[in-house]
Amino acid sequence: MLMELSGVGIWSQQLRYGDPGEAAEAAAELEELGFSALWVPDVGGPLFDAVGRLLAATRSAVVATGILNLWMHAPADAAASYASLTDAHGARFLMGIGVSHAPLIDADEPGRYRRPLAAMAGFLDGLDSADPPVPATERVLAALGPKMTALAAERARGVHPYLVTPEHTRSAREALGEGPLVLPEQTVILCSGAEEARAIGVDWLRGYLGLPNYANNLLRQGFTPEDVASVSDRLFDALIAWGDEEAIMRRVDEHRAAGADHVCVQVLTADSRTFPREQWRRLAAALR
Template identity: 80%
Template sequence: MDLSGVGVWSQELRYGDAAEAADAAAELEELGYAAMWVPDVGGPLFDAVGNLLAATRRAVVATGILNLWMHEPADAAAAFAALTAEHGDRFLMGIGVSHAPLIDSGEPGRYRKPLAAMRAFLDGLDRADPAVPAAERVLAALGPKMLDLAATRARGAHPYLVTPDHTRRAREALGNGPLVLPEQTVILCSTREEAREIGTGWLRSYLDLPNYAGNLLRLGFTSAELASVDDRLFDALIAWGGEDEVKARVDEHRAAGADHVCVQVLTAGDGFPREEWRRLAAALV
């Protein structure tokens, strides 16, 4: 499983029209993207993964992330085995603990001891027959304890909404060997005003989640910067401008120790950002 190069993180590939997602996946592979990452906030996750695997021949399809509160380990392992048997070793299972406000909204008090919940989920994957190999799973790790678990119980870490400084810290925590596979949000635009119009509300919705807020505070941002979605914070988390600015940010992650960077494109409209993916491929792949 090749986890170098640059990938695409996309909610459209997961929740958009399945036929267009398959067509887009085939094009992304031809453009040279090494992997496609999809989120999980409910619905038939493994059907979406299978749709992308069937549309491609070489690219890795990864969950970024499988929400462990929404799946039983035995069911996830069975789906992994079936997809791998049909499509080869191209499915990377990214696993995460999500966020208390999201999980508790449907069942108050369910979100408890996320680190213990992750350990228990991994134990379940290990006990399954067949198991999900540690080499074919990564963890959505932000803080030190989850990074430690990613180094010992998985192939590495898939941090979301992070900066190159976090990538450096993750590499130092994991050491040589385990993979660091950060997500990087990007906006192709001409002005700060355009970037702000597209990205401010999107970013604010994440800053309300305690796992992301806590991680950013550890990285040196202030509560006031989070509350106001300050320019320094915005620029650190979203690479905006032209292809050169996006490439420079991806190169920063690489210099900080990333093995692979997956870019998430935000646009002013709905639908698949296929033209933006094409533009970025010319600069990144």
């Protein structure tokens, strides 16, 4: 039986790297609030321990990696962890897999990041040949461009694009056709106006725009090098939904109308170290 992925989820670095006790408590509350999946990043550290804690704290929510960084894990080890977590908690672990970014991977080992499409195919080969394997139906790929999207159509259940617009969601749906999942991340800021939104989001966004994979994807979508270099208002507003709950829900609905099966919302606040639990509650009330 395939795990169901619909509705709205939460993408949160706090659930992964914040206090483990509060992360478990917050995960249980997020499930009660009606969020269908919890997504966590992977930029080092014991990923599967964190996933296991979130699965143990919840009863039915999917816990997904957004994304498992394939350069940091051996396929056989990832498959063994998948099997252990699934045995303990049922089919609730969705393995999102990505190739990360050359500046991050090459920082400690220059030249390691190369041929990312081939690296992904090789990692999937390892998951397929593991005993037991990770089924293609329980993994998705962090695909931004057409080649990785095509690979996801062949060898995964769908795509989990990060830092994208509803227009990108529409393109992904058109490329995949009906059936494969399109599961975009949407960054949001609950705030009173544009000045507050930019005070919270510009530096955060600038950090991502310095990574070639994201910058090139935005150029493919029609943004200009100046948009990217300056973090223009046009680019900011396209990537970050800001304002009140109605504004946030309107952007989520745009992704759905463009073909998304599920949208995972990442809430930004002025203090990235704290769990944005008040904001999560406000969004849950708006969803209801």
